[in-house]
Amino acid sequence: GNSVTQMEGPVTLSEEAFLTINCTYTATGYPSLFWYVQYPGEGLQLLLKATKADDKGSNKGFEATYRKETTSFHLEKGSVQVSDSAVYFCALSDLFLHDMRFGAGTRLTVKP
Amino acid sequence: SQTIHQWPATLVQPVGSPLSLECTVEGTSNPNLYWYRQAAGRGLQLLFYSVGIGQISSEVPQNLSASRPQDRQFILSSKKLLLSDSGFYLCAWSVRDRNTGELFFGEGSRLTVL
Numbered sequence: 383g384n385s386v387t388q389m390e391g392p393v394t395l396s397e398e399a400f401l402t403i404n405c406t407y408t409a410t411g412y413p414s415l416f417w418y419v420q421y422p423g424e425g426l427q428l429l430l431k432a433t434k435a436d437d438k439g440s441n442k443g444f445e446a447t448y449r450k451e452t453t454s455f456h457l458e459k460g461s462v463q464v465s466d467s468a469v470y471f472c473a474l475s476d477l478f479l480h481d482m483r484f485g486a487g488t489r490l491t492v493k494p
Numbered sequence: 495s496q497t498i499h500q501w502p503a504t505l506v507q508p509v510g511s512p513l514s515l516e517c518t519v520e521g522t523s524n525p526n527l528y529w530y531r532q533a534a535g536r537g538l539q540l541l542f543y544s545v546g547i548g549q550i551s552s553e554v555p556q557n558l559s560a561s562r563p564q565d566r567q568f569i570l571s572s573k574k575l576l577l578s579d580s581g582f583y584l585c586a587w588s589v590r591d592r593n594t595g596e597l598f599f600g601e602g603s604r605l606t607v608l
Contacts (some may be wrong), residue, residue: 386537418597425584425599426538471537482597484537 384409388472388485395462395492403457403488405446405472413474415439415448415455420469420487429457429470462492496521500585500600507607513558513572515603517585520566525587527568528597529560532582544568545590580607 389404407415414433418426430439435450444459455472472485497520507513519525529541540553542560550560557576561569568585585600 423601425586425602426597427599428596431596482540486537 384474384476384483386472386474386483386485388488392489392491397464397492397494398461401459401462403470405455405485407453407474409474411476413476416473417446417457418471418473464492464494466490467492498587498598498600500603503603505605507575509577509607510574513575515570515583517568517600518566519587524590526590528586529570530584532584575607577607580605
């Protein structure tokens, strides 16, 4: 079945550092890929998405490219801020949202 | 605009006691509704989803149940809580019949079973 594997955390960076959170997936079809973010004490919210191979999703300075050849959807940001401290979830969905599969989450802490 | 609310935000319950978590959505009609559980250090596990009033699909066997008495109300219940039921419970909704990939999550309810 479909599944998502993302790098284990926690990740601690200094402000303005470069961020990469790795995400790889296994899917039988042609899924859409997502990154969700969970700020402390809150529910998840969609950060960005890509619906087909080679698409790049971007939002708030974060980017991720749907790489079918490497089955990856790594999250990157060139310069992180303290306010980016949160838990980031990679996810995939095939036909239906109730089939959405989430990774275990990666906790990011950015220090000033 | 659409909003989703869950309550209570925090709950401490003894083993064997009942549970009722409520979720309501405003500003939309006929949403798909979901209950997820987030255990510490693990990803989100889908517990139930609903595509309409009275229609509940269960994803995992457990001592929890869900009900949808109204279009925009989703309730998670248990008759007798177990220690393993502790976790962070998230309600979510999505637009019916559109796989935009966007699930809209509530603020979550943290349950501790002692």
